[in-house]
Amino acid sequence: MSEAAAADRVSARPGVQPGTATKYVFVDSPELTAADLALRGYEIAPGVQIKETCFGLMITGPEADVERLVDELRLLDPDRIFVKDRGFPPGDERRCRANLGGARPGFYGHENEMRLVRYISSGLRALRDPKKADLLRAKPRSPDEPLSVERLNTIIQES
């Protein structure tokens, strides 16, 4: 296949032109749905392709526009909105589960981490409350970790 023909085939697919970027926006909030995010997204950046999904959004467009939109969306619930890059644009037949059947490649990884993001949200909230963060950091790392002599001395002196 000639280079020109190959370039035509690539540019025929939406969202795969060099300079475009795709990002996942995951929302794990009791106060915000994916639909709210999508509506706000269209208000802010009409020139960007937004796909609403069960977990949040997929946003495709020029990299600068996508970055700006993501920064604005984060403000809606900074501790409960999570963003990551995606290689393929939304709906690409090489990845979309509508064409492949079964779960989308990458789904299980997201499913695994989405169970843990509530703890990350707690961590992000605690960053604004340094007292709580310092207190928790001072605690032993895990129940299996042996108590140090210094810590034991401190406990004896305090009691």
Added chain:
Amino acid sequence: MAKVFIYPGTSLILSDLVSRFGHRPLGSALSVREKVQTAGLDSPPLQITPEDPKKGLRFAAVEVPSGVRGRMSLHGPQIEEAEAGIIILDADLAFGCMGCARTNELVRFLLHQRDIPILELTYPRSDEEGIRFVAAIRDFLSALAGGAAA
């Protein structure tokens, strides 16, 4: 803004926290995107160009299974480019075939070989661990050049 290699490369949590704290996460999506936007590749990242095994050979010897070399053509250049790294030790989601497993071992080994700051963590399983996890990443990233507060 520092380039921070994340392991696992597909981690949502690491990718989000690194960019949130003002740095650039180097994950699998970026190298896959490069392939997706390359003319002439119909099924990236499975399909590779003649250049890719050559790239992979810089990180894995010729007797290493070709799957490892192919994967290293995606991860290897990012490891070379990285200025810091964050590794999650109990990343079950990085589980895969033997090619993935050996590539994961090699990625962690090469990261440790490089003289760059590395942070190793386990996934949080409670609120307290979550606070420690986020604080550790924030402290690590703020020590790198060009970091910003969340």
